[in-house]
Amino acid sequence: MGAAMDVYDVIVLGAGPVGENLADRAHAAGLSAVIVESELIGGECSYWACMPSKALLRPVIARADARRTPGVQQAAAGPLDVPAVLANRDAFTSHWKDDGQAQWLESAGIDLVRGHGRIDGPRKVTVTAPDGQRRTLTARHAVAVCTGSRAALPELRGLADARPWTSREATSAQHVPGRLAVVGGGVVAVEMATAWRALGAEVTLLVRGRGLLPRMEPFAGELVAEALTEAGVVLRTDTSVTEVRRSEPAGPVTLTLAGDGAGANATIEADEVLFATGRAPRTDDIGLENVGLRPGTWLDVDDTCQVRGVPGGWLYAAGDSNHRALLTHQGKYQARIAGAVIAARAQGLPLLETDPWGAHVATADTAGAPQVVFTDPEVAAVGLTAADAESAGRRIRVVDQDLGQVAGASLYADGYRGRARMVVDLDRDHLIGVTFVGPAVGELLHSASLAVVAEIPIERLWHAVPAYPTISEVWLRLLEAYRG
Structure with a gap:
């Protein structure tokens, strides 16, 4: 980090790919920028989502392709090398160390303040460092919320004591569970069911609705369901979980089920249970109440990523926190848009390109957001x-x-x-x-x-x-x- 400053042109809360891109774009336009982060620089995508999940899935898909290719089918007939797969995953997460990311920020001319940041009034952020020291930062032009999202867990009896997996544990686990129950039918659920089944776990997928990937074309979920079933995943639709119990710290977990897909008093037992039941905004403790907004909510933004309802127009939100498109590449896209908007407004320039597909609006969020589900x-x-x-x-x-x-x-x-x-x-x-x-x-x-x-x-x-x-x-x- 460079010389200590208390006043910057732009303050960014969150050092994931979105925050990094927004700060970089603002800095490239001549503005000073600082990022505040309480966890690892690089964010969810680098350590618990995109990168580790795809590192787990890549050998799974490569083996599946080889098994369908004459001439190499026999060579690919054996099991995956689990220690090698997990070691490769660990390498892609830099073993959950962010030294390289911090060095990149320094080389890009972006300051970093480690600690928990809270908005403390217009254009002000108070940061509490890990050692308890507090520091107040002031933004000349903008504060950008790029704090992302976290796994949303349902309110179920016994769930907290059962220590369930979320997407974080599913992508960072150091051993293959003998039996894994996956609750959910979205992207995280089907990708992790694919990965852990191929790595040797007995997987049961519990879906509340009738199909997988409900936000996509129906045939997508149907074809993925067929493939998962052929791979040995037990798929139970129209099934909800009503209770979770783990009687011993290292013991199995028991799930009580209800719905058309479950019989009376039905239960299943697993060694681990993954709840892939949606996302929630990480905005509950960032000081939104100090500027008239409700904590713990998705931030309502316009197409320039400026937060609505905040006098002075200095607050922005990019990435998952605004709920426009919960995809890393879309968050980075929003960051590029927001960085350009902040720079133009800081320089007193009008936003001339605000029609759909213009340089200062994130039109692709609603009309052209791409997504890949890395299943087989x-x-x-x-x-x-x-x-x-x-x-x-x-x-x-x-x-x-x-x-x-x-x-x-x-x-x-x-x-x-x-x-x-x-x-x-x-x-x-x-x-x-x-x-x-x-x-x-x-x-x-x-x-x-x-x-x-x-x-x-x-x-x-x-x-x-x-x-x-x-x-x-x-x-x-x-x-x-x-x-x-």
Whole structure:
């Protein structure tokens, strides 16, 4: 950290990827910036989410692909090397040490104050250091809340004493549980069920609703459910947990179940239980009450990421804390937008590009946010689902294709199973949503994002020729089906 300062142009609460990007963008525009962080520099994504989860999943997917490829099937028939997988995961988290991240902040010219930061009035943040020392920072222009989110646990009898896993424990565990119960049907639930089943755990997936990945196209959850079941995961839908008990500190955990998927007084026993039941904002103890906002809530922002209802317009929120799109890449996108907005306003410049897709608005959060679910098969989606588009009153046409019929897919893996869907706005003649399900489809997603964000007319897409033989040739099949 450089020379101690109490006054900065921009104060950022939270040193995850979002806070780092916002501070970096503001600093690049000539503003002084400081980041306040109470945990590890690099945030949830680096240590307990994106990086460790994908490090766990990568060997799982690589083995699955190899087992579907003639010539290497026999070589990939054995189990995963669990110690090597966990060691690789540990390396990607830098063994939960943030020295490298702190060095990057210093090299970028961004100051770091370690401790718990609370907003203490307009443009003021009081930081309590680990040793109890307090320091008040003042922002000339803006304070940005980039504190992210945490796992949300339901209120269940016995849950606290049962010491459940959340996403943090699921991505950092140092041993494979013999039996793992996973409660939830969203992204964290299906990814961790995929990973720990492949690493040797007996996995039971308990889903309150009837299907997995409920915010995506229905066929995505259906194909993932089929694959998980084939991998040996026990999937129980329409099932909720009513009580959790762990009688001994190192003993098993018992879950009491209810719902159509459970019989009378049904219970299951597991060595660990993961609750993947949503996220909550980390805004409960950052001083929101001192500026007229309610603690512990998602922050309501406009498209420039400025928090609504705060006089003077000095408070911003980017990333999970504003609940626009709980994805690391979208948070970083918002950070770039917010950093540019703060810099323009600090320099007294008007925001000239505030129409959709302008330089100072985060339009992609609602119209073009991409997401990949790293299961086997992968799920990749951008924009609106067909149901969401219809609910919004759009006049649409849905086009589906069997990905397994594409030459590149059949070369990629024997018995390739997958599906592609594009949602076309008939009034504007461009794509507003695309979903792919199948092995390796995550690498197809950026082409779909470009089509949606750039609002490329369908007729122009005919001239974007996919290389043969690749899985991306599905674009040609989708367009042929649309033309009829």
